[in-house]
Amino acid sequence: EDQVTQSPEALRLQEGESSSLNCSYTVSGLRGLFWYRQDPGKGPEFLFTLYSAGEEKEKERLKATLTKKESFLHITAPKPEDSATYLCAVQAESNTGKLIFGQGTTLQVKP
Amino acid sequence: NAGVMQNPRHLVRRRGQEARLRCSPMKGHSHVYWYRQLPEEGLKFMVYLQKENIIDESGMPKERFSAEFPKEGPSILRIQQVVRGDSAAYFCASSSGYGTNYGYTFGSGTRLTVV
Numbered sequence: 001e002d003q004v005t006q007s008p009e010a011l012r013l014q015e016g017e018s019s020s021l022n023c024s025y026t027v028s029g030l031r032g033l034f035w036y037r038q039d040p041g042k043g044p045e046f047l048f049t050l051y052s053a054g055e056e057k058e059k060e061r062l063k064a065t066l067t068k069k070e071s072f073l074h075i076t077a078p079k080p081e082d083s084a085t086y087l088c089a090v091q092a093e094s095n096t097g098k099l100i101f102g103q104g105t106t107l108q109v110k111p
Numbered sequence: 112n113a114g115v116m117q118n119p120r121h122l123v124r125r126r127g128q129e130a131r132l133r134c135s136p137m138k139g140h141s142h143v144y145w146y147r148q149l150p151e152e153g154l155k156f157m158v159y160l161q162k163e164n165i166i167d168e169s170g171m172p173k174e175r176f177s178a179e180f181p182k183e184g185p186s187i188l189r190i191q192q193v194v195r196g197d198s199a200a201y202f203c204a205s206s207s208g209y210g211t212n213y214g215y216t217f218g219s220g221t222r223l224t225v226v
Binding site: 041042043044045049095098100101 | 115142144146153154155156159166167169204206215216218220
């Protein structure tokens, strides 16, 4: 069964304190791995898509990496406005387009 | 360029009533996906539709739930005879195709409360 597990569930950082969020996955053929950000009361906002092991993508203070079993979202020198829930999702080669989401990591950055 | 529009934003229904959730995809998008987010749980896929066709409904509960995406107008997720366990946030996403080369854009969701 295709599955996504994110850790930690919650993370508190001081402003400027870098860290990483983990997304472990099992899927029968990975078509792509997605990272989204979700603010309270809003829908997920797209961040990155990764396609193959070794791939990396960056956007401002965020950098996503991918291996054959997991993905990391690295946050460098975070700011309070980075506080949100970060969602990881996979799309399997065998399905028509649905995304399988993890539970998310809720990040709080304190000034 | 409006994004994915969902309405209503909040919906309160009494047990046994029907709930209708609407989703207008982004302009140019003909693929619509519905997800449900229960309290303290992750997003769960429900159904994938293209115009006038249900492509994948593997995540839809077998009873009381139905979805459509007519030739004209928004996609509708319909829940008949709602129960308290249906209380959740329902999100719609759209894309111009399926596969990772196409972005999936989410709406802001409809928060259904069953009292």
